[in-house]
Amino acid sequence: MLQRLEALDAANDIECRRRLLPALMDVLVEDPQGASHLALPAEPRLQRMALAVLAAPDDRRTLDDWATELGFSRRTLMRRFELETGLKVGHWQRQARLFAALDLLAKGDGVTTVALSVGYSSVSAFIEQFRRTFGVTPARLQG
Numbered sequence: 001m002l003q004r005l006e007a008l009d010a011a012n013d014i015e016c017r018r019r020l021l022p023a024l025m026d027v028l029v030e031d032p033q034g035a036s037h038l039a040l041p042a043e044p045r046l047q048r049m050a051l052a053v054l055a056a057p058d059d060r061r062t063l064d065d066w067a068t069e070l071g072f073s074r075r076t077l078m079r080r081f082e083l084e085t086g087l088k089v090g091h092w093q094r095q096a097r098l099f100a101a102l103d104l105l106a107k108g109d110g111v112t113t114v115a116l117s118v119g120y121s122s123v124s125a126f127i128e129q130f131r132r133t134f135g136v137t138p139a140r141l142q143g
Contacts, residue, residue, distance in 0.1 A: 039084070039085040045072070046081055057100040100118045101126070111126075111127065111138045
């Protein structure tokens with residue numbers, strides 16, 4: 001559902017977004033680890049990185065940090081991660097953060113708290129990414 005929401009044209013698919021967002025929130029209530037629906041890499045080192053991001057979406061390690069820690073070149077890490085998950089590392093991390101944000105918003109956490117909890121240093125950047133992805137601001141989603 002998250003991928004479908006991202007693919008929608010925000011200006012032209014408002015009605016579709018209005019139908020999908022409540023359904024996504026329902027799924028998160030049933031499965032608060034919604035990010036578990038993201039493909040995990042099979043390679044153990046890449047999987048360790050992915051699980052670390054899911055466990056701590058506010059982790060600030062860069063691709064270079066991860067590459068060094070896992071024993072990959074930056075380029076190899078990026079290529080292997082995309083090959084195994086179907087998503088570029090940054091896109092995968094963004095989706096993981098947005099899943100975590102949806103879960104926290106569903107629990108009633110405030111937008112500022114959520115933004116910082118999922119790794120955004122700027123609340124406005126979080127709101128803009130959320131709006132670009134879901135077509136509504138986090139506060140509006142909370143109702």
